[in-house]
Amino acid sequence: MGIFRIGIAGIGIMGTFHADAITSGAIQGAKLAAICDSSAELLGKSRSRYGEQVAYYGSAEEMMTSGEIDGILVATPHYDHPQLAIQAFAHGLHVLIEKPAGVYTKNVREMNEAAKASGKVFAIMYNQRLNPMYQKLRELIESGELGEIRRTNWIVTNWYRTQSYYNMGSWRATWKGEGGGVLINQCPHQLDLWHWTTLLTPKRIRAHCQFGKHRSIEVENEVTAYVEYENGASGVFVTSTAESPGTNRFEVAGSRGKIVIENGKMSFSQLRQSESEFNAACTNPFGSPECWNIDIPVPPGDGPQHKGILQNWTNAVLNGEPLIAPGQEGIHGLMLSNAMLLSTWTDQWVDFPIDEERFYNELQQRIRMSESRQEAVR
Amino acid sequence: MGIFRIGIAGIGIMGTFHADAITSGAIQGAKLAAICDSSAELLGKSRSRYGEQVAYYGSAEEMMTSGEIDGILVATPHYDHPQLAIQAFAHGLHVLIEKPAGVYTKNVREMNEAAKASGKVFAIMYNQRLNPMYQKLRELIESGELGEIRRTNWIVTNWYRTQSYYNMGSWRATWKGEGGGVLINQCPHQLDLWHWTTLLTPKRIRAHCQFGKHRSIEVENEVTAYVEYENGASGVFVTSTAESPGTNRFEVAGSRGKIVIENGKMSFSQLRQSESEFNAACTNPFGSPECWNIDIPVPPGDGPQHKGILQNWTNAVLNGEPLIAPGQEGIHGLMLSNAMLLSTWTDQWVDFPIDEERFYNELQQRIRMSESRQEAVR
Numbered sequence: 024m025g026i027f028r029i030g031i032a033g034i035g036i037m038g039t040f041h042a043d044a045i046t047s048g049a050i051q052g053a054k055l056a057a058i059c060d061s062s063a064e065l066l067g068k069s070r071s072r073y074g075e076q077v078a079y080y081g082s083a084e085e086m087m088t089s090g091e092i093d094g095i096l097v098a099t100p101h102y103d104h105p106q107l108a109i110q111a112f113a114h115g116l117h118v119l120i121e122k123p124a125g126v127y128t129k130n131v132r133e134m135n136e137a138a139k140a141s142g143k144v145f146a147i148m149y150n151q152r153l154n155p156m157y158q159k160l161r162e163l164i165e166s167g168e169l170g171e172i173r174r175t176n177w178i179v180t181n182w183y184r185t186q187s188y189y190n191m192g193s194w195r196a197t198w199k200g201e202g203g204g205v206l207i208n209q210c211p212h213q214l215d216l217w218h219w220t221t222l223l224t225p226k227r228i229r230a231h232c233q234f235g236k237h238r239s240i241e242v243e244n245e246v247t248a249y250v251e252y253e254n255g256a257s258g259v260f261v262t263s264t265a266e267s268p269g270t271n272r273f274e275v276a277g278s279r280g281k282i283v284i285e286n287g288k289m290s291f292s293q294l295r296q297s298e299s300e301f302n303a304a305c306t307n308p309f310g311s312p313e314c315w316n317i318d319i320p321v322p323p324g325d326g327p328q329h330k331g332i333l334q335n336w337t338n339a340v341l342n343g344e345p346l347i348a349p350g351q352e353g354i355h356g357l358m359l360s361n362a363m364l365l366s367t368w369t370d371q372w373v374d375f376p377i378d379e380e381r382f383y384n385e386l387q388q389r390i391r392m393s394e395s396r397q398e399a400v401r
Numbered sequence: 402m403g404i405f406r407i408g409i410a411g412i413g414i415m416g417t418f419h420a421d422a423i424t425s426g427a428i429q430g431a432k433l434a435a436i437c438d439s440s441a442e443l444l445g446k447s448r449s450r451y452g453e454q455v456a457y458y459g460s461a462e463e464m465m466t467s468g469e470i471d472g473i474l475v476a477t478p479h480y481d482h483p484q485l486a487i488q489a490f491a492h493g494l495h496v497l498i499e500k501p502a503g504v505y506t507k508n509v510r511e512m513n514e515a516a517k518a519s520g521k522v523f524a525i526m527y528n529q530r531l532n533p534m535y536q537k538l539r540e541l542i543e544s545g546e547l548g549e550i551r552r553t554n555w556i557v558t559n560w561y562r563t564q565s566y567y568n569m570g571s572w573r574a575t576w577k578g579e580g581g582g583v584l585i586n587q588c589p590h591q592l593d594l595w596h597w598t599t600l601l602t603p604k605r606i607r608a609h610c611q612f613g614k615h616r617s618i619e620v621e622n623e624v625t626a627y628v629e630y631e632n633g634a635s636g637v638f639v640t641s642t643a644e645s646p647g648t649n650r651f652e653v654a655g656s657r658g659k660i661v662i663e664n665g666k667m668s669f670s671q672l673r674q675s676e677s678e679f680n681a682a683c684t685n686p687f688g689s690p691e692c693w694n695i696d697i698p699v700p701p702g703d704g705p706q707h708k709g710i711l712q713n714w715t716n717a718v719l720n721g722e723p724l725i726a727p728g729q730e731g732i733h734g735l736m737l738s739n740a741m742l743l744s745t746w747t748d749q750w751v752d753f754p755i756d757e758e759r760f761y762n763e764l765q766q767r768i769r770m771s772e773s774r775q776e777a778v779r
Contacts, residue, residue, distance in 0.1 A: 174641070185686060186683075187685065188687065231629075257623065265680075266552065266676075268659060280645075281648070298644075301645075305564075309563075372748075
């Protein structure tokens with residue numbers, strides 16, 4: 024295969040964004056071969072935009088069986104991601120899904136199994152993994168500079184959204200339309216990065232979601248979650264869409280010091296000796312390890328972002344390049360999100376891995392209750 | 402009364418510190434009249450230090466009934482504060498207690514009732530209330546500059562203590578000796594300030610204490626607590642004694658912006674219009690209120706601290722000056738501390754005001770279990 028022929032499923036805001044990237048020639052080796060959408064209006068707009076070089080289909084099935092594409096980029100609403108990916112694997116296509124991986128882990132797990140069985144290249148649009156800041160953090164942790172992680176704390180409350188944002192579409196911020204609020208819509212990147220940079224999976228989680236805080240919506244828009252990791256470390260995650268100006272501060276404390284990312288800068292307070300060694304040897308009751316305050320140099324900017332993931336997916340298909348964001352890893356961030364809701368709904372701890380059936384059933388209850396409200400909003 | 406004659410109960414590290422302050426002449430209108438301690442050795446040292454101008458007693462009762470003092474400064478171990486204060490009020494003395502107010506709210510409440518009945522001047526050594534930084538924060542909140550509080554977050558993990566610190570005394574960091582760990586020994590000031598600066602009392606709390614984390618002690622030395630306030634706001638408090646270098650960052654978000662205290666600086670991100678008003682009028686889905694980043698000028702230094710509280714107590718007795726830290730307010734911070742332990746022990750929410758009997762009984766259980774360990778430590 025000399026050229027990787029991509030079909031885009033769903034030509035809304037993100038689908039169009041990706042189509043522009045491919046047709047601009049920015050993705051070497053890739054070609055936009057087809058677009059599908061159930062909306063004739065959106066298809067018409069796309070035809071005017073991209074011309075007859077691209078094939079247009081009214082359904083994903085038609086596009087998948089057309090023989091015109093080698094891979095599919097799924098940019099539909101959240102709920103459809105797993106089902107479309109499974110369908111695509113069945114048709115022997117490579118898949119790149121937009122985040123989140125889905126709304127609940129039950130069918131995301133099925134998607135992952137289908138991906139594995141197919142042997143196709145499966146990626147997820149975790150473009151923030153290409154942000155030099157988070158790459159550096161992961162590198163510092165992986166290389167042992169921070170020692171063993173003791174505590175994490177991410178306050179990411181700079182997702183300010185007005186009521187007019189929620190009023191844009193009746194599907195927004197509803198259980199039926201999106202399956203959640205700030206966790207499923209705004210935070211998938213941070214939930215992935217929290218896991219991806221620290222290399223830690225929680226053992227259990229206790230979370231407190233607040234629903235419709237200062238906004239007329241039914242889903243969560245403020246969350247505080249506490250996690251305990253397998254190694255005994257603890258962590259906190261705080262997010263909100265109703266706070267202005269928000270905070271975005273990620274702190275990771277380890278046995279060799281502390282890293283803080285805030286305001287586009289990374290500060291590393293590094294101990295010359297690990298805290299454990301110092302403590303074992305110290306005879307001064309009020310002594311503390313020698314600490315160096317270091318400004319870690321990080322390349323400016325956000326990195327290649329979406330285009331970088333598209334190029335990596337293309338290279339993985341054409342040349343076997345390792346994936347930056349394997350699709351199977353989408354379940355980690357989603358499980359954090361599901362666990363935070365489930366802990367709130369049950370008012371209890373949630374152990375990892377979560378009870379997928381229980382989350383699914385609890386979500387279905389809320390979807391059923393959300394219908395009448397949906398009508399009212401319309 | 403021209404001169405306020407003070408007796409100090411307990412002449413350990415803090416008692417000596419206060420005695421030095423009074424005998425140095427730094428406290429106008431006050432005189433160190435007496436000292437009591439059950440340790441003949443400590444009394445002997447004090448006699449050499451302060452001479453025969455001061456009376457020395459082997460028991461608090463003797464000192465209280467001597468007729469030599471008008472007020473008592475209680476600087477004994479935590480457990481004794483309420484009982485000594487109650488005894489002093491019965492003898493018609495004014496009282497200043499060191500922090501914490503006590504170990505459990507049950508007898509602190511009794512102390513507060515005795516204080517009220519006595520009509521005497523009752524203060525607590527909350528010297529951090531004189532820190533210009535926290536005074537400014539309280540002033541900004543009280544005057545409405547920050548609007549209605551939406552979220553608080555205090556990470557105060559810069560209480561690094563080595564194992565050698567805990568090994569200094571067999572009573573340290575035991576249920577029997579101190580009645581707790583970082584919450585009762587290191588954090589009383591922050592727990593008071595969290596309440597005093599924000600003017601908020603939690604409705605309920607869900608906390609996660611970790612006991613003997615990276616240290617061979619039985620009490621809590623790392624805590625993450627989540628609170629919900631009456632007005633719907635949420636809050637987080639994180640502390641640790643095993644982290645180096647720790648963090649001390651206090652963030653308060655309100656409807657008019659956000660204040661952050663960190664590294665000796667106060668930053669105020671102030672909205673020109675309240676978030677609620679902006680949201681109600683905004684038609685741009687991704688709009689956000691205009692925000693001004695302001696460095697709030699705060700007088701340098703920590704303020705008059707302990708001497709300031711001593712002077713204020715003296716002035717209150719001599720001239721009726723209003724108290725900066727009325728003794729009755731010690732119960733607020735202690736109740737937060739008790740609630741965090743109780744929530745961990747019961748693995749449940751704790752509603753405010755807490756069930757004092759339950760906390761007391763749970764603590765007694767741990768004191769009984771802690772005895773054998775105590776012996777082993779000796």
